[in-house]
Amino acid sequence: MSNVVSTATRPATSEMMRRLPEYLMIWVPLLLSAAHLISFSIWTIWISFTPSTLVPVSGWVGLRNYNSVLASRNWQIAFDNLLLFGIAFVLLSLITGLLLAILLDQRIRGENVLRTIFLYPLAVSFVVTGTVWSWLLNPGIGIEKLAHDLGWSTFHFDWLVNRDMAIWTIVIAAIWQSSGFAMALFLAGLRSVDADIIRAAQIDGAGPIRTYLRVILPTLWPITITVVVVQLQFAISAFDLVRALTNGGPGIATQLPALVVYDLMFQRSQLGRGAAAAVLMLLILLAVLLPYAAWRYVQRRQATHA
C-alpha cells in the first residue's frame, strides 16, 4: 500500500504548491489547537503541584492538593454521582435512542417531522434545558402541582428537592437532550444495513423481532461504541446542565467533578486544588478514551490485514 502512495505523490514542486493551501488549511489550525490544548493541560498539571490560591504561583507541594481534593466530601460525592450518572445516562440514552430509531425505521408517515422533533433538543443549550427542567420538576410549580391542580392530590414527584433522587433529575434532563443524537446515529446505522441480508432473514422465516435481535442489531455495534464514548465524555465533563438544574443541590447531593473544579477555582480561590481536581477529571476521561483509541487501533489493524 505504501508503494502506491509514494508513487502517486512523488515530489514535484508544482504539485507541492498546488497542495499548499490544503496543508495550510489543515495543519495550521490543527497545530495551533493542539499546542493550545497541550500547553494548557501541562500548565494545569503544573499548577496542581503548586501552592497556588488566588493567583498562580510557583512552588512545589507534591501531592498535597490531590490528597486534599480526594479527601474532601465534595469530591467523594461528585465521584459517586459521576459513576451513577455516567452509567445510567449512557445506558438509558442508548436504549431510548435505539428504540426511537427502530420505531422511526418502520417507514412511517411524517418521519422527517418526528426526526426533527426528537433531534431538536440537541440544538438547545444545556443551560436552557436545565432551567426549563428545573421549573418542570419543581414540586411547587411544575409537574407535581399540575397533577394536584388536576385533582390527583396523592401524586408525589419531588425528585428535584429530594437529595436521594435529585441526581436522577439530571439523568432525565440529559436523556431528553441527547437521546436524539443517539437516535440519529442509530437510524443512519439501521438504514445502512444491507437490504439483502434482511430479505434473506425474512426468507429464512425470521419474524420482525428476531430479525432485529439476530440480524440487524449486531451490525450496529460499532455505532453503539461511538455513541457510548461520545456520551461518556459528555457525562464526565457535564457542567452547565447541572449548574442550571440543581447547582449541585439539594445541599451538595448532586455535585459532579466539573462543578467541584469550577467551585474550587472560581468560587473558593483555590487554584492549586482546582487544578488537581481538573487533572483527576482528565484521568477519568483518559480511562474512557484510551481503551477506545486502543480498540480503534486494533480495528484498523484488522481491517488492513483483511
Next chain:
Amino acid sequence: MPITTTRRRLLAGSAAALALPAFARAQGAVKPRLTAISQWSAGSDGAAITALGKKFEEKGGVWQHSPVPGFTTEMMNKLRAQIIAGDPPACSQLKGPEIAAWSKIAPTVDLDAVVAAAGYEKVVAPDLAKLHKPGGKWIALPLQIYSTNMLFLSKRAMDKAKADKPPVTWADFNDLAEKMKAAGVTFPVANGGTRADDGQKFEASLAGISPTAYRAAAMNLDKKALEGPEMKAAFVQMRKITNWMDPNVGAQPYAINLKRFVDGDMGMLIMGGWAQGVLKNAGFKLDDFVVAPGPSDNGKPVFLLNADAFIFWQRKEPDLQAGQALMAQLVMDPAIQTMYSQITGSIPVRTDVDLSGEGWSDGQRLTAAALKNAVANNQAVLSLAHNMAQENGLTAAMIDVFTEYAKNKTIKPEEAVTRLAEAVEGSR
C-alpha cells in the same frame, strides 16, 4: 448632625491634600478619573453606586464603573484577570478577610494619611477597621454596613398568630413559629435555597446562642470551641428552623418568596438588612413587615457584621491617583454614606451619623441602635456566611456542611459538629 460640608471637614480635606503630596499634585494638574469594578449592577445596589458616580462627576471627576453582575466571586474573577494582566482597576469592591488576602498579590494604595486627615478611624467600629488595614495601614475603606441576622416578620402572619411583638430569644422564636404554624401560616420561616441562605441560618443560630462561642469558633477557628456544646445547640436550633422552611425552593434566592412572606403564607425571614431595600424596591410597604434584631438568648442584640468596602489598587497615572483621592474622600463623607445607605437599606459605617431624620426607616434606626448596643456589649461579630469571618475557601468548606445539613435531615447535630470540625481542618 447636619450633612452639609462643615468647615471642620473642609479643613480635614485640605489637610489630607497637603499630607499626600502625590495626590495633591495630581489633583491640581489633572481631571480625576476612577476605574472601578463591583458586582452592583441592578436594583437598589445598582441605583446606589450610580448615585455615588453622579456625586463623583459633580466634583469634576470622570466615573468609569464596570459592574460585573452575579455573585461577588464573579467580580473577583474579573479582578483577578485584571491584576494578572497588570491592569488593576483604580478601585474595586472587596470585603472582609479577602482584603488582606488580595492585598498580597498586587500593590495597594496607602490611605493612612487621608484617613487620619478625615479623622475617620474614630468613627469606625474597631473590629471593622482592623479588616481594612491588614498590614497596619488603611488600604481599603468600608462603605456601608449590614447585619446578616435581622429578623423580618410578616405583619399578616403575626396577625394570624395573634402575636404583637417580635421574639427576643430563640425560645421565643420557636414559640412564635409554632403558633404561626398552628394558625395556618404554611411555612413559619421564609427562606431561599442558596448556600449563603443556609449559612445564615447557622450563623444566626450560633451567634444568638452565644456570641462568645461564635467568636471563638467561627472567627478564630478555635478547635475546642468548634467541638463545644454551643455548636451542637446551634445545629439543633438550625434543624428547627429548616423544618419550618419551604423545602421546594431548590437553589433559588430568598427574594422569590417575598410575596408569600408579605401575604402571610410565610412568617419570619432571617436575612440581612438589605432585604428591606429589596422589599421596598419590590413595591411592598414598610407596614407590611416588622424588623427586629435576630434572636439572642441573652436578650441583648447580637450583630452579625457584613460590610461592603472599596479597596484601592496602585496606579501610576496621575488622573487615576487623583480619582482615588477624591473617591476616598467621598466614601468617608457622612453625606455620601447617608445617601448610599438610604438607597440600599444598609446603615452608614460612621457611627456619628444621625439617623433620626427623614429618609431613614425604623428598621435602619433599629439596626444602627443594635450595632451600637452590640459593640458596647462586645456582641458585634463578623458574618461567616457572607465572607467576613474567613477567606472564601474556608467559608465555602464550612457552608458545605451547613447546606448539606439544611437539606439532609438524617444528619444528626452531633455528626454535623464533627463534619464541620473536619471541614475546617481539611481546608486550612
